[in-house]
Amino acid sequence: MQNYDIIVVGAGPGGSIAAKTAAENGYSVCLLEKESLNEGGRYKACGGAIAWELVEEIDYPENMIGRIIESLELHHVDGYDFSKKGKGAVIWRSVFDKFLSDMAVASGVILKDRERLIRIVKIGDSYQINTKNEKYSTKYVIAADGVTSSTLKALKWPFFEKSNLILTITKEMKTSKSYINSTLGSDVVHLFFGIKNLIPIGYAWLFPKEEIITVGWGNQINLIKNSREEFKKFVALPFVQTALKNSAIEIFKPHLIPVGLRSQLYKENVFAVGDAGGIVDPISGKGIPYAMMSGQFAIESIKSCESKDRLDKLGTQYERLLDKNFLRVLKAKRTARDKIFDNDETLKKFLSLWEKYRSSEIVMRKLI
Numbered sequence: 471m472q473n474y475d476i477i478v479v480g481a482g483p484g485g486s487i488a489a490k491t492a493a494e495n496g497y498s499v500c501l502l503e504k505e506s507l508n509e510g511g512r513y514k515a516c517g518g519a520i521a522w523e524l525v526e527e528i529d530y531p532e533n534m535i536g537r538i539i540e541s542l543e544l545h546h547v548d549g550y551d552f553s554k555k556g557k558g559a560v561i562w563r564s565v566f567d568k569f570l571s572d573m574a575v576a577s578g579v580i581l582k583d584r585e586r587l588i589r590i591v592k593i594g595d596s597y598q599i600n601t602k603n604e605k606y607s608t609k610y611v612i613a614a615d616g617v618t619s620s621t622l623k624a625l626k627w628p629f630f631e632k633s634n635l636i637l638t639i640t641k642e643m644k645t646s647k648s649y650i651n652s653t654l655g656s657d658v659v660h661l662f663f664g665i666k667n668l669i670p671i672g673y674a675w676l677f678p679k680e681e682i683i684t685v686g687w688g689n690q691i692n693l694i695k696n697s698r699e700e701f702k703k704f705v706a707l708p709f710v711q712t713a714l715k716n717s718a719i720e721i722f723k724p725h726l727i728p729v730g731l732r733s734q735l736y737k738e739n740v741f742a743v744g745d746a747g748g749i750v751d752p753i754s755g756k757g758i759p760y761a762m763m764s765g766q767f768a769i770e771s772i773k774s775c776e777s778k779d780r781l782d783k784l785g786t787q788y789e790r791l792l793d794k795n796f797l798r799v800l801k802a803k804r805t806a807r808d809k810i811f812d813n814d815e816t817l818k819k820f821l822s823l824w825e826k827y828r829s830s831e832i833v834m835r836k837l838i
């Protein structure tokens with residue numbers, strides 16, 4: 471039995487930052503990841519769009535970026551186009567996640583990849599975790615194992631409501647860099663909306679990387695009748711057809727995005743971080759920075775409650791930190807999402823506002 475102060479399950483952005491923060495604060499920490507992180511890492515369905523501030527904050531090397539982005543084109547299928555300026559990057563998740571887990575290891579984290587949590591039980595004050603090969607025990611558990619979190623499932627935490635789940639389909643389409651530049655633009659990502667004629671609640675996208683276009687589609691799961699047919703409707707749009715002409719499919723992958731919180735984010739020394747907690751922007755589906763921040767805040771909560779000898783306050787402290795930094799805004803966005811996607815007129819109004827304002831400003835200033 472291997473014993474650690476903290477076990478983090480899942481080496482996505484949330485898990486790696488939680489583990490790194492824990493090691494930097496002097497805890498013994500083990501990071502369990504079910505996939506292999508070597509040989510280029512594992513594929514994860516994701517647009518991979520991140521803000522330039524994040525690239526700078528973590529010193530992410532430019533040669534690891536799939537494409538630098540200067541603007542976002544918002545297309546409504548009724549024929550309205552909006553353009554939002556702003557620098558960002560599109561990254562490959564295998565490369566990005568490996569970069570973050572390497573940072574964790576450099577801080578002293580013990581990383582065990584190809585170690586899937588298959589069982590977790592609470593015995594007295596500690597948790598016992600079984601993977602295929604090993605047994606572990608720990609006082610604190612960080613569940614950073616994504617939307618379908620096996621950790622939280624084994625601990626019988628309630629799952630997400632269907633209205634808080636988006637089913638996505640991702641296709642990685644190989645083409646040439648010059649063709650991408652001529653059809654999509656060299657530094658532009660494209661989002662496609664339309665409640666009546668495309669997707670009731672959600673959107674579709676074309677994210678260019680070096681020689682690949684990430685083609686994505688996401689719709690609220692309980693509104694989907696036939697996802698493949700609905701996806702085809704998107705791919706049949708003339709703009710999309712032109713962009714994908716002569717491209718070859720490399721990867722096809724469905725995945726869920728949670729767009730509302732779990733009913734609890736903490737219980738008995740277990741913290742839900744990132745997608746496991748549903749800590750995602752409910753309008754855009756952006757989750758990478760929130761996963762990273764929630765991982766950091768889970769550890770800061772442990773540290774601060776231990777120093778004050780107030781372990782009874784762990785859950786309150788975690789939610790307080792989340793709320794203060796961004797959760798209050800995400801909650802307001804969850805309410806606003808229903809209004810925005812209620813009909814095409816409010817959606818178009820939102821898209822036109824989004825051209826000028828950040829989505830958090832639109833929601834918090836009640837511009838919609």
Ligand SMILES: Cc1cc2nc3c(=O)[nH]c(=O)nc-3n(C[C@H](O)[C@H](O)[C@H](O)COP(=O)(O)OP(=O)(O)OC[C@H]3O[C@@H](n4cnc5c(N)ncnc54)[C@H](O)[C@@H]3O)c2cc1C
Pocket residue numbers: 479480481482483484485502503504505514515516517518519520585586587588614615616617619620621638639640686725726727743744745746750755756757758759761
């Ligand atoms: C199609 C799509 C497009 C997206 N586009 C964007 C975007 O452009 N920008 C953005 O910011 N966000 C985007 N997101 C959201 C983003 O991908 C997630 O919010 C983010 O990955 C959450 O990070 P995480 O660390 O919480 O979980 P994850 O990244 O899901 O990581 C969980 C990790 O846990 C591991 N794991 C799972 N089960 C176990 C187990 N039993 N034992 C051990 N390890 C386990 C997994 O292998 C994985 O590595 C997108 C999501 C999807 C589906």
